[in-house]
Amino acid sequence: MFGDVFQVSSVQHGSGEMTHVLLLLLWLPLLVSGSICPSSPSSCPCYNFEDGLFLECPGATARSLREVLMQVAGPVQSLSVYNFDAQVTVLQAELFPPGAEIRHLQISHSSLTELADNSLVELQGGLESLSLVSGHLQHVPQKALSGLNELRALDLEANDITDLPSYSFYGLHLKKLKLKGNLLQKTSEYAFAGLEESLTELDLAENKLRSFPMAALRRLEHLRSLRMAWNEIGDIHDDGYSQLGALLFLDLSSNNFEAIPSDCFHPMPALRTLSLYYNSIETVQQDAFLSLLELESVDLSHNKIVFLDGATFQANKKLRTVDLSHNHIHYISGVFARLPELRELFLSENNILEVPADAFTDSALLTVIYLQQNAIRRVDPEALLSLPNLAQLHLSANFIRTIPKDWLTTSKKLTSLSLDGNRLEGLEPGTFRYVSNLRELRLQNNRLVEIGRGVFDPLPTLLELHLQNNLISSIESGAFRSLQSLQHVNLQVSVSPVGSHTHTLCLRV
Secondary structure, three states: OHHHHHHHHHHHHHHHHHHHHHHHHHHHHHHHHOOEOOOOOOOOOEEEEOOEEEEEEEOOOHHHHHHHHHHOEOOEEEEEEEOOOOOOOEEOHHHOOOOOOEEEEEEEOOOOOEEOOOOOHHHOOOOOEEEEEOOOOOOOOHHHHOOOOOOOEEEOOOOOOOEEOOOOOOOOOOOEEEOOOOOOOEEOOOOOOOOOOOOOEEEOOOOOOOOOOHHHHOOOOOOOEEEOOOOOOOOOOOOOOOOOOOOOEEEOOOOOOOEEOOOOOOOOOOOOEEEOOOOOOOEEOOOOOOOOOOOOEEEOOOOOOOOOOOOOOOOOOOOOEEEOOOOOOOOOOOOOOOOOOOOEEEOOOOOOOEEOOOOOOOOOOOOEEEOOOOOOOEEOOOOOOOOOOOOEEEOOOOOOOOOOOOOOOOOOOOOEEEOOOOOOOOOOOOOOOOOOOOOEEEOOOOOOOEEOOOOOOOOOOOOEEEOOOOOOOEEOOOOOOOOOOOOEEEOOEEOOOOOOOEEOOOOOO
8 A cells, every 4th residue: 555655656746756755654653543642842752653642741740731632633542640740639520631532541659539520521432441550549439430431441559448338330341450559448248239240350459358358259250360469368258159150360378367178269169270378377178179170270388387188189180280388298198199280399498208109199290399498308219100201300408318229210301300408428320320311410518428430321411410519539430421411510529627618620521
């Protein structure tokens, strides 16, 4: 199309070709978006992209903002106002001139305490998202919002809203609602009335809620994501009939949970991701997750859990990721067995004493295991035999003195092995014979005295070998002969039992 225009201009006007080309280039933004930035310089930088104008107005006053909007020709895709005039506490209708068309409006860091009932009337035809963030709104401006038929996303983060009365959003068709960082203490049973058929994402994080608002949420038939971290919730009341049947994602981290009772997530059978980290959980009942047949990820890290029954996750056959790091767990016998989809397991910084034979039985897709900073003294020779896909094993900072010779028999895909910070005194030839794909081996900070010939022979693809801070006094000739791919080896050792000097031996193979 544009090529044809250039051609016609050239043929018909000859010497005036350049003038026409320049004019056409000047009008291209209008042809693309139908909008033109203000012609005179303003305090609001304006960007004209294919999908419309983007205006940014830092430190704008009500008057300067209105003047800019009066100069704009065509719809505004996005208007961002931050550090709005501190003297303006009430948003008035006069701010938006007649005919103003704004699709996405963001006002942040303002002194707004309320919106006049008619303040958004001029935007009713096209406003799709509204963000009033970091202000001082004390309630949801329901009357000002009513009539915004195209509004799909509302963000009222970091205001001073203390409660949600009935019908706070009635008349809207929101898909996303964010109320994070307010002072919410209660929500009416009908707070979200009118959003039953539309709302899919709700963020109530960083408020003052003390109970899970099941009564207010149960009618939201399409709610898929619910964020309630950093509240004061201690339990989930199951009345026996309320359901959040579409809920896939639930974040209850940083609350006041002390226990997870039997089947307490029964109202949320479709849940796939569950976060409960940074609570005070000490007890997890055997059937706590019984109804979560679709669960794929659970995060229980940074709690006070001491014991988990071997059947805790046996109903959750679709689990892919489990995070139990930073707890006080002692035993893991059978807990992570027979989980056919499990890929990642985080168990670092617990008090685990051993890795028993049945710890991971028939969890064949397990790829990464984090067991560093525990109290492990023993790894059963059969503990890893059913893990053919294991790629990373982290056992740093434990109390392991010996490792079984055949413990990695089936771990042929292992690429990273961390055994640093233990009490290993020796390595037998054959210890690594089944892990020929190993790329990284960490053995530093142990008590190794010698490196014998044959120990590393099965590792032709090894890239990194860390042996520093051991007690190595003897390295047999040819100990590193097969390490043809080695790029880094650290053999830093002390040369004096009382001195602070070190000697780093760099080998080139």
